Amino acid sequence: MIGRKLRNRYEIQEHLGDGSTATVYKALDHRLRREVALKVLLPHVRDTTRKRFFQEATAAAQLNHPNIMAIFDMDEEDGQDFLVVEYVEGVPLSYYIPAAVDVVVTLGQQMAIALQYAHDHHIIHRDIKPANIKVTPDGQVKIMDLGLALPREATRVTADGMVIGTPAYLSPEQAQGLKLDHRTDIYSLGIVLYEMATGQLPFDADDITALLLQQVKQPPPPPRLLSPNLPPALEAAILKSLEKNPVKRFQSCKAMASALAAVLGDAPRPHVSDTLQTDAVDGASPTSQQKAGKRTLRLLVADDHVILRKTLMNFLESNDEFLVIGEAGDGETALEKTKILLPDVLLLDMNMPGKSGLDILPTVKKDAPSVKVLVLTGRDEEWYIMQALRAGANGYILKSADEEELIDSIMRVADGQLVLGHGVAEKIVTGMLKEGASEGAKLNTIETQIMTYVAGGFENDMIAKRLGMSMTEMIETLASAMNKLGAKDRHAAALQALKRGSVKLEDVQSLT
Numbered sequence: 001m002i003g004r005k006l007r008n009r010y011e012i013q014e015h016l017g018d019g020s021t022a023t024v025y026k027a028l029d030h031r032l033r034r035e036v037a038l039k040v041l042l043p044h045v046r047d048t049t050r051k052r053f054f055q056e057a058t059a060a061a062q063l064n065h066p067n068i069m070a071i072f073d074m075d076e077e078d079g080q081d082f083l084v085v086e087y088v089e090g091v092p093l094s095y096y097i098p099a100a101v102d103v104v105v106t107l108g109q110q111m112a113i114a115l116q117y118a119h120d121h122h123i124i125h126r127d128i129k130p131a132n133i134k135v136t137p138d139g140q141v142k143i144m145d146l147g148l149a150l151p152r153e154a155t156r157v158t159a160d161g162m163v164i165g166t167p168a169y170l171s172p173e174q175a176q177g178l179k180l181d182h183r184t185d186i187y188s189l190g191i192v193l194y195e196m197a198t199g200q201l202p203f204d205a206d207d208i209t210a211l212l213l214q215q216v217k218q219p220p221p222p223p224r225l226l227s228p229n230l231p232p233a234l235e236a237a238i239l240k241s242l243e244k245n246p247v248k249r250f251q252s253c254k255a256m257a258s259a260l261a262a263v264l265g266d267a268p269r270p271h272v273s274d275t276l277q278t279d280a281v282d283g284a285s286p287t288s289q290q291k292a293g294k295r296t297l298r299l300l301v302a303d304d305h306v307i308l309r310k311t312l313m314n315f316l317e318s319n320d321e322f323l324v325i326g327e328a329g330d331g332e333t334a335l336e337k338t339k340i341l342l343p344d345v346l347l348l349d350m351n352m353p354g355k356s357g358l359d360i361l362p363t364v365k366k367d368a369p370s371v372k373v374l375v376l377t378g379r380d381e382e383w384y385i386m387q388a389l390r391a392g393a394n395g396y397i398l399k400s401a402d403e404e405e406l407i408d409s410i411m412r413v414a415d416g417q418l419v420l421g422h423g424v425a426e427k428i429v430t431g432m433l434k435e436g437a438s439e440g441a442k443l444n445t446i447e448t449q450i451m452t453y454v455a456g457g458f459e460n461d462m463i464a465k466r467l468g469m470s471m472t473e474m475i476e477t478l479a480s481a482m483n484k485l486g487a488k489d490r491h492a493a494a495l496q497a498l499k500r501g502s503v504k505l506e507d508v509q510s511l512t
Contacts, residue, residue, distance in 0.1 A: 001015075001023075001025060001040070002014070002015065002025075005030075006027075006038070006075070006077045006080075006082065007075055007077055009029060009030055009031050010027045010028070010029055010030075010036065010038055010084060011027055011028045011030060012025045012026075012027045012038065013025070013026050013027055013028055014026040016037065021041065021042055021045055021049050021052075021053065022039045022040055022041050022042055022053065023039075023040050023042065024037055024038065024039050024040075025037065025038045025040065026038075026087055027084075029072075029084070035087040036072060036084050036085065036086070036087050037084075037085050037086065037087045037088070038082050038083070038084060038085075039053075039082060039083040039085060040080055040081075040082040041053050041080065041081040041082065043079075043080070050081070053081065053083070054074065054081075057071055057074040057083050059123050059146050060085070060146045062121050062123065063117065063118060063121060063123065065114055065117045065118075066140065067110050067111070067113065067114035067117075067140065067141045067142060067143060068114050068117070068118065068142070068143050069085055069086045069088055069142050069143065069144040069145075069146075070085065070086040071083060071084070071085045071086070072084040072085060072086070086142075088134045088136065088142045088144065089136060089137060090134040090135050090136040090137060090140075090142065090340075091134065091135055091336055091340065092130060092131060092133070092134055092135075093107070093130040093131075093133040093134065093135060093141075093192070093196075094130040094131070095135070095333065095336060095337065095340075096135065096196055096326070097130065097195050097196050097199060098195075098196060098197065098198060098199035098227070098327070099196045099197070099326060100323070100324050100325045100326060100327075101197070101229075101230065101231060101234060101263070101264075102264060102323065102325060103196075103325055103326065103341075104193060104196045104197050104234065105234065105260050105261070105263050105264055106139070107135065107139075107141055107196070108189070108192075108193050108196070108257075108260045109257045109260050109261060110140070110141035111128075111133065111141055111143065111189055111192070112189060112253040112254070112256045112257035112260065113253070113254075113257050114141065114143050115128070115143070115182075115185050115186075115189065115253040116252060116253035116254045116257065118143075118185075119182040119185070119252070119253060123146075124180060124181065124182055124184060124185060125143065125146060125185050125188075126174070126180065126184060126185070127145065127166060127169075127188075128143075128169060128185055128188035128189050128191075128192060129166050129168070129169040129188065129191075129192065130192060130195070131145075131166075132144050132145040133192075135340065137339065137340055139340065139341075167208050167211045167212060167215075168191065168201050168203065168204065168211065169188045169191045169192065170188070170212065170215055171183070171184040171187035171188060171215070171246075172187070172215050172216045172244050173246065174215075175212040175213075175215040175216050176216060181246070182252075182253070183246040183249050183250075183251070184246075185253070186241050186249050186250050186252075186253060186256060187241060187242060187243075187246075187249065189241060189253070189256070190238055190239075190240075190241025190242040190249075191203075191242070193237075193238050193241070194220065194223055194238050194242065197223050197227060197230055197234060197235075197238065198223050198226040198227045198230075199226070199227075200226055202220035202221060202242065203215055203218065203220065216244065217244075219244075220239065220242050222235060222239065223235045223238055223239070229314065229317060231263050233259070233262055233263045234260070234263045236259075237256065237259040237260055237263065240259070241256060296320075296321060296322070296323050297321060297322050297323070297344045297345060297410065297411075297414050298323050298325045298341075298343045298344045298345075299316060299322055299323065299324050299325065299343055299344065299345050299346075299347060299410070300324070300325060300326045300327070300328070300334070300337055300338055300341060300343040300345075300346045300347070301313050301316070301324060301326075301327045301328075301347045302327070302328040302329075302331070302333075302334035302346065302347065302348050302349055302352065302357065303329070303347075303349040303352070303376070304329045304330060304349065304351070304352040304353055305349075306329065308399075309327055309329070312347070312376075313327060315403065319407065321407075321411075322410070325341050325343055326341050326343070329352070329353075330352050330353045330354045330355070331352045331353075331354050331355030331356050331357060331359055331360045332354050332355050332360075334346070334348065334352070334357070334360060335355065335360040335363055335364065338360075338364055338368050338371055339364075339367050339368050342368055342370060342371060343371060344371070344372065344414050345371070345372045345373070345374055345410055345413055345414050346364065346371050346372070346373045346374070347374050347376050347410070348360075348361075348373055348374070348375050348376065348393075349375075349376060349377055350375060350377040350379055350384070350388065351377070351379070357375065357377070357388075358387060358388060358391060361373065361388065361391035361392040361393060362391050362392055364392055365391070365392030365509065372394045372395075372413045372414055372416070373392060373393045373394050373395070373413075374393070374394065374395040374396075374397065374409055374410060374413045374419065375388050375393045375395065375396040375397070376397055376398075376399055376401075376406075377396075377398065377399060378398060378399050378400075383491050385420075385491075385495065386455065386457070386491050386494055386495065387457075389455070389498070389505060389508065389509075390455070390456060390457050390508060390509065390511075392509060394413045394416075394417075394418065394419065394505070395409055395412070395413040395417075395418065395419030395420070395421075396419070396420055396421065397409050397419065397420075397421030398421055401421050405421060409421060418498060418499075418505045420495070420498070420499055441483075441484035442484070442502070443481055443484060443485075443497065443502045446467070446477055447477055447478075447480060447481040447484070448497075448502055448503060449467060450463055450467070450474065450477055450478050450481060451481050451485075451493060451494060451497040451502065451503050452497075452503050452504075452507050452508060452511070453466060453467075453511070454478070454490050454493065454494045455494035455497065455498060455503055455508040456508045456511035457511075458511070460474060460475065460478070463478075478490070481493060481497075485497055485500075485502075
């Protein structure tokens with residue numbers, strides 16, 4: 001259907017995905033000149049499915065909230081029924097599984113507030129799960145897919161006693177096919193928050209019958225058994241939402257949002273779409289930060305070794321000056337989370353599956369220039385270090401660094417300093433000094449220019465051309481600079497020049 005224009009208005013541009021009942025496309029609304037999404041009902045679906053399809057339109061059309069996907073129109077062409085809905089740019093909520101406490105709280109508040117709005121308009125979602133929730137680049141939650149939403153006055157399109165929804169997120173009353181009210185969404189949201197906080201579902205089984213039985217009978221494992229550093233208040237809020245008896249749960253999503261706000265000591269903001277850059281996400285209220293008299297640095301940790309990553313995160317979170325707001329196990333996820341969360345410092349491993357740390361550095365530099373990048377890796381080859389610095393890294397330390405050096409490196413990188421860890425600086429630079437070389441000798445202007453180009457990855461012929469020098473003159477000047485720097489090769493000389501401050505990292509990175 002790419003290129004087809006429905007109703008002479010909606011030009012289909014891109015296939016976004018497929019569901020069990022509909023295919024979703026990105027389209028351009030030529031009348032209003034805006035991007036929209038089209039949910040095109042698959043042919044030959046059952047009559048009950050078709051009724052649910054139009055029930056989504058009826059339910060969603062009653063809602064107008066910044067955290068709920070808007071529906072614009074429903075129509076058909078040549079027997080194909082379709083909905084026109086808001087096109088939401090962003091990542092699925094699954095990107096935040098697991099997530100730091102402040103992210104769980106901030107996104108959880110937004111979801112609870114949006115559901116409260118829906119409940120106030122007598123709409124029950126019935127299918128809250130990460131796949132039906134997106135987070136936009138500015139940190140705004142969008143609850144999507146109201147295909148199972150049930151208006152209070154609607155005629156049911158499924159019989160009482162029929163289980164419908166996603167088993168891992170079903171409430172006990174859904175699992176038993178009982179009559180539902182708004183508290184079913186509170187339970188499902190509790191499952192989502194449990195998964196975000198711990199990285200695991202509270203109930204899981206290969207057999208659906210066994211899973212449904214767990215939802216009805218089995219209490220969830222306390223989240224702090226899986227994530228010991230969770231605040232007790234967050235654990236209490238999650239467990240209260242997961243009470244088997246609806247009477248014992250939060251009786252409204254507004255109450256749930258207030259309980260989540262209390263986790264960070266922050267007042268609830270029921271009418272504000274919080275982003276991931278608000279003060280609440282900086283890990284403390286303004287008052288407590290003022291009392292501490294210091295800035296809390298927001299960190300993102302990217303490393304594909306799970307045990308090492310979790311150990312590092314636990315250590316960093318034990319320091320009041322740091323707040324880990326996210327983690328990633330591969331380069332692609334690290335890039336997406338960096339662009340959305342905009343941490344103060346990204347701690348980046350170089351060797352990861354898919355896109356490596358080296359692959360994503362130029363994009364981080366381009367799309368998130370405010371983020372400082374501290375490479376934390378086991379590779380100490382000088383050419384590899386120079387590649388990382390050219391690509392946009394602000395510091396490079398080895399995983400063998402001790403805790404004091406790690407903390408100091410994060411602080412210095414956040415302040416805009418170039419950091420070369422002791423293992424890097426000593427093994428790669430000091431260890432390559434020529435015996436008897438004069439380390440105190442200063443580079444002249446042309447030597448500094450040449451070393452800047454060397455650090456930028458330029459070959460000798462290109463440097464000579466850029467500076468209007470003969471190749472012989474350029475080589476002789478480079479040799480003089482290397483001698484002053486006490487280095488035996490170009491890469492070691494460039495590192496030494498950076499370490500001394502003779503060459504500025506920003507000048508090197510501006511060349512690439």
